[in-house]
Amino acid sequence: KAGVTQTPRYLIKTRGQQVTLSCSPISGHRSVSWYQQTPGQGLQFLFEYFSETQRNKGNFPGRFSGRQFSNSRSEMNVSTLELGDSALYLCASSLVVGESDEQYFGPGTRLTVT
Amino acid sequence: KQEVTQIPAALSVPEGENLVLNCSFTDSAIYNLQWFRQDPGKGLTSLLLIQSSQREQTSGRLNASLDKSSGRSTLYIAASQPGDSATYLCAVKGSARQLTFGSGTQLTVLP
Numbered sequence: 001k002a003g004v005t006q007t008p009r010y011l012i013k014t015r016g017q018q019v020t021l022s023c024s025p026i027s028g029h030r031s032v033s034w035y036q037q038t039p040g041q042g043l044q045f046l047f048e049y050f051s052e053t054q055r056n057k058g059n060f061p062g063r064f065s066g067r068q069f070s071n072s073r074s075e076m077n078v079s080t081l082e083l084g085d086s087a088l089y090l091c092a093s094s095l096v097v098g099e100s101d102e103q104y105f106g107p108g109t110r111l112t113v114t
Numbered sequence: 115k116q117e118v119t120q121i122p123a124a125l126s127v128p129e130g131e132n133l134v135l136n137c138s139f140t141d142s143a144i145y146n147l148q149w150f151r152q153d154p155g156k157g158l159t160s161l162l163l164i165q166s167s168q169r170e171q172t173s174g175r176l177n178a179s180l181d182k183s184s185g186r187s188t189l190y191i192a193a194s195q196p197g198d199s200a201t202y203l204c205a206v207k208g209s210a211r212q213l214t215f216g217s218g219t220q221l222t223v224l225p
Contacts, residue, residue, distance in 0.1 A: 004157075033212070043203070043215040056211050090157055092213075103148060103205075103213060105158035 002027065004093050004106035012112045018079040021109045025072050025093030031055075031101065032074040034066060037088040037108070046089075049074050078111075086113045116141045116208050120216035127194055128224050135189040135219045137204030142182045148213070149178050149189050150203040158203065162189070194223045 005024045013019050025032050033056075034046040045058035049068035066076040072093075078085055088108045094101035117140045127133055137147070146165050150158040162171045162178040164187070170179040177190040191198060201220045205213040 006157075035213075042217050043205075043213075045212040045214075048212065058212065088155075092158075102160060102163045104160060105150070107157040110155070 004091055004104055006089075006091050006106040006109050008109060009107065010110045010112075012114060013081050014114055015081055015083060017081050018077065019081060019111060020075055020077045021089055021091075021111070023074045023076075023091030023093075023106060025074070025091075026095075026104055029093035029095050029104070030072050031094045031096070032068055032072065033092045033094075033103065034074070034076050035090045035092065036060075037090060038086075043090070046076065081113045083113050085111065087111060116144075116206060116210070116214040118204060118206055118214050118216040120202075120204055120219050122219060123217065124220040124222075126222040126224060129194060129196060131194050131223075132190070132192050133194055133221070135191070135202050135204075135221070137187040137189070137216055139185045139187075139206050139214075141208055142185050143209055144182065145207045145211075147178075147180055147187050147204065147206045149176075149187075150205065152201045152203060152218070154201075161202075191221075194221075196223045196225050199223050 007022045031050045033048040037043045048056040052068045063079045068074045090108045092103040092105045119138045121136045148163045149161045164180040175192040180187045201218040203218045205215045
């Protein structure tokens with residue numbers, strides 16, 4: 001069974017631009033979560049989607065948004081990029097929404113903002 | 115607000131040693147705790163998942179324990195190998211239904 005895939009793997013953008021990252025969960029997984037990883041802040045939760053609905057949101061500005069499609073694939077968008085948005089963006093999927101769900105992570109998208 | 119702490123931040127051991135990585139969390143009302151491994155520049159690989167009702171989980175040379183009442187978990191690695199060199203992350207899922215991560219322990223196993 002294929003794992004979580006994320007595209008693109010690497011991205012270089014300029015301040016002020018916007019970017020869209022894509023995540024395809026493991027087949028059959030319906031929950032997708034996004035995390036940002038930086039050297040200074042570590043791993044921080046962005047948001048979680050289940051059945052095309054955002055179920056949970058972390059403490060990030062409104063420039064960060066996401067959505068989930070009917071096939072469970074998810075995208076996240078960052079508008080008006082800032083230098084501080086440079087990070088590794090990780091997507092995780094899980095089979096069920098519940099306390100027992102194990103999170104499986106993708107390889108990440110490395111975003112560099114110049 | 116849940117806080118997760120991992121000690122030590124870095125660890126260097128000779129090959130073959132048994133070692134223990136520590137994780138502590140401030141809010142004991144958790145659903146589960148997961149240990150991950152991360153290689154440089156890569157994503158996270160799930161190692162072990164412990165449900166809140168469990169005390170430990172084992173996979174090969176890895177054993178993780180959970181003491182919810184004291185807010186602690188340990189990851190025991192037996193007979194360490196150079197291939198075990200990576201950053202090990204502990205994460206808890208609590209009432210906020212999101213994973214809260216520690217800052218990780220960077221492990222180096224010397225041949």
